[in-house]
Amino acid sequence: MKIHFGRGVFSLHLLRYKDLSRFSQLGRLLLCACVTALIAGCNAEAGADLDAQQPWEVRNFNSDWFYLPDEIAHNGDRNLPAFPGADSPAWEKVTLPHTWNATDTVDATPGYRRAASWYAKTFTADAGSRYRMHFESANMVAEVFVNGQKVGEHVGGYVGFDVELTEALKRNSTNEVLVRVSNEYDRNLIPSQKADFFLFGGLTRDVWLQRLPETFIQRVAVSTPQVSHTAAQTQVSVSLDRGNASAPLTLDVRLLDGDKQEIQRTSTEISASSSDDAPVHIDLAQLDNPQLWSPDTPHLYAVEVTLKDAAGQILHQKNEAFGYRWFEMRPNQGFFVNGEQVLIRGTHRHEEHAGIGPAMSNALHRNDMQQIKDMGANFVRLAHYPQDPEVYRAANELGLIVWDELPWCRGGKGGEVWEANTERLLREQIAQNYNHPSIAFWSLGNEMYWEEDFAGGGADEEVLPYLKHLNRVAKELDPSRMTTIRKYYPGADVVDAFSPSIWAGWYGGAYGQYAAALEDAMGKYPTFLHMEYGGSGHKGRHTETPLDERGIPDAQVSVTEAMNQAVVKSIAKDTDWNESYIVNLFDWHLSVSESTENFAGNAQWAFKDFGTPLRPENPLPYINQKGLTDRAGNPKDAYYVFASYWAKQPFCYIESHSWTVRYGPKAGRPVKVYCNTDSAELFLNGDSLGSKTRRPGQFPAHGLVWQVPFREGENQLRVVGKNRADGQSVEDGYRLTYYVGEPAKTEQVVLTASRTGNDTFLITAEAQDKQGRRATEFSDRGYFSVLNGGGQLQENQGTYTGSSTIEMANGMAAIEFIPGARPAVVEFRTQNIKGVYIDLPAAGDH
Secondary structure, three states, rough: EEEEOEEEEOOOOOOHHHHHHOOOHHHHHHHHHHHHHHHHHHHHHHHHHOOOOOOEEEEEEEEEEEEEOOOOOOOOOOOOOOOOOOOOOOEEEEEOOOOOOOOOHHHHOOOOOEEEEEEEEEEEEOOOOOOEEEEEOOOOEEEEEEEEEEEEEEOOOOOOEEEOOOHHHOOOEEEEEEEEEEEOOOOOOOOOOOOOOOOOOOOOOOOOEEEOOOOEEEEEEEEOOOOOEEEOOOOOEEEEEEOOOOOOOEEEEEEEEEOOOOOEEEEEEOOOOOOOOOOOOOOOOOOOOEEEEEEOOOOEEEEEEEEEEEOEEEEEEEEEEEEOOOOOEEEEEEEEEEEEEEEEEEEEEEOOOOOEOOOOOOHHHHHHHHHHHHHOOOEEEOOOOOOHHHHHHHHHHHHEEEEEEEOOOOOOOOOOHHHHHHHHHHHHHHHHHOOOEEEEEEEEEOOOOOOOOOOOOOOOOHHHHHHHHHHHHHHOOOOOOHHHHOOOHHHHHOOOOEEEOEEEEOEOOHHHHHHHHHHHHHHHHHOEEOEEEEEEEEEEEEEOOOOOOOOOOOOOOOOOOOOOOOHOHHHHOOOOOOOHHHHHHHHHHHHHHOOOOOOEEEEEEEOEEEEEOOOOOOOOEEEEOOOOEEOOOOOOOOHHHHHHOOOOOOOEEEEEOOOOOEEOOOOOOEEEEOOOOOOEEEEEOEEEEEEEEEOOOOHHHOOOOEEEEEEEEEEEEEEEEEEOOOOEEEEEEEEEEEEEEEOOOOOOOEEEEOOOOOOOEEEEEEOOOOOOOOOOOOOOEEEEEEEEOOOOOOOOOOOOOOOOEOEEEEEEEEEEEEEOOOOEEEEEEEEOOEEEEEOOOOOOOO
């Protein structure tokens, strides 16, 4: 059996019967069963699972791709190069989503792969249908070939696109699909190469195969031009692709409630002479007393559109979810949803995850959004690009307001090619995300003038007119939503809402300046909302003496982020990024934002740690460590600060579970507890230290702070939080070791290994003093390595136990190790520790 890809040949070599003699009878049976299953699977993949009984079908097309990490160039639309055969190790079998930058972005080698690769797959097409492929994205440029013929391309990442396959197909035969994807440097594409995140390459989202009739529904757009608590209007715009057909048609439209029950229906006749590309507009009857979508009650409706031929036969059908709601930014009054003031309690999301980059499953996308909702947030800014369709579906269903951003991030403005690409991407973004009720803002960019890619491209005379043009485009396509930008001050009056740069206590000033900074911005910008604040926290790094609301002496006074950080003094540049400070910074910011009248609200930067090429010397190299969780979604201390203000599910958290060794006087040290319960009682080694009433917004920790008289040695802390109304209680606790006195100098580093539940070892490096106590002030950059190749480190994950290079936190560093076929030796060293070693068994040994 042979599978052809372009001019190359994939050969699946099946064993001849006489070759089976070297197998046992059971082995022969198993082998034959595997081959039979493989052939059956290929047949099913080729099209047997596309139901020929129905005129249309959409099938997930993610499995059984072959990937070639080779730039192999081609010459023209029809002249494909020769490809290696299937038995070549050059081809790798992959399942989408996929990126070739899953780990090289955060490894120890500077740079990451910015190049082209090929993806290949086969399928069978029936005799009577049209076929399209839908790509949810291809980063950044894609060309699609079928049977050696170029059938489509797309320039730009982060948005979906369709490619018609029909004319190039072999009917009832095997068809070969090749996709060339490139994330090569191209300054004519947004975002800029100078953006503070990685420009991953690959087919990073789902791909779908669509079998369609000659005439089908191309797009359904649902508008709600008038909405109130008592009535709502609904307009449905249907775009058809008629192909070569010109017969009369009927469109049936049903309005469905959240339980999929029909509320109303209508039909529209379409004559044979109607224009191919003119959308059909249908007004539904007024809906009385609609259930409105909001963060607390995310009610959804759906429109079902059915296309029929003159005989009443169903040709195609689409179902689009939407919601009734309206958003406002009232000058000097704040943000409103459905006429009621709502404080934006938000965060930001980058689309990536440890070990896989942006090639995330729908389950991982939804888990991020669920975590954000569980924290109590009601708003997500999608930074700095449109994201996976599952993200918007989750926002719709969970009740998260979305700021959807065009990826015009830094670089200034380019020439005609740049302009055409940028406008087209905005148009595609708005068209594909139009129906999502969660989207309140179309953002036209972020820091657009910074770090220009074209000479003079950052000048106001270049940026401002084009921003005005994009604003007109957005209003033409969707007059119902607000436009916005962040940190381009000449454009503040162009858009409906604006965010300046305010990084109080991080890139400039002190966090004690936040209230004054808000007052100043609210005076300057009538429709002001604050995007991006916070700071970096190196997980596990703590201090007994964090900086307070006054910051550091001689720091930059302005709270605006300077483009050139090298010339300013700031907490970001001149401190050690301990979590103790970041917890206080967020606590202060939230106490201010929750109590400032007529403030629209803010969004913390960012929910998860994420990768960036601009920060190779961070404590965790190439990782922006401002996340409330690590890159794998594990909460840091700061997560619980936000939850204590916003979360609905009762909880308590003692700061901090990663602060397991402390030093201090005999009188002990203060301990903060973050709870959202009415009261909390703290226990030390089983003895109560008293109950305290939570006072929302009181700094720090809503007043839940105890002076704890630790004993020398091991201690057990436990807290019990209670609510008055229902008597419900929650608990938290952990063990820590306390030493009277001050930390001593480092004498040695000791390696230990403990088994995890994943058949791996956690290798821990601990700095110790002469007495064997942890040296908590040791913060050298450490390096793990395997000396003899017996196993491998779980590295290049961009996490605190998945990075072979990392700064020690309070004298500790750790990494996971995967055992191999033979024993291994793992080394740890720093600039000052010349090498310590640990022996580890082979896989399966105990």
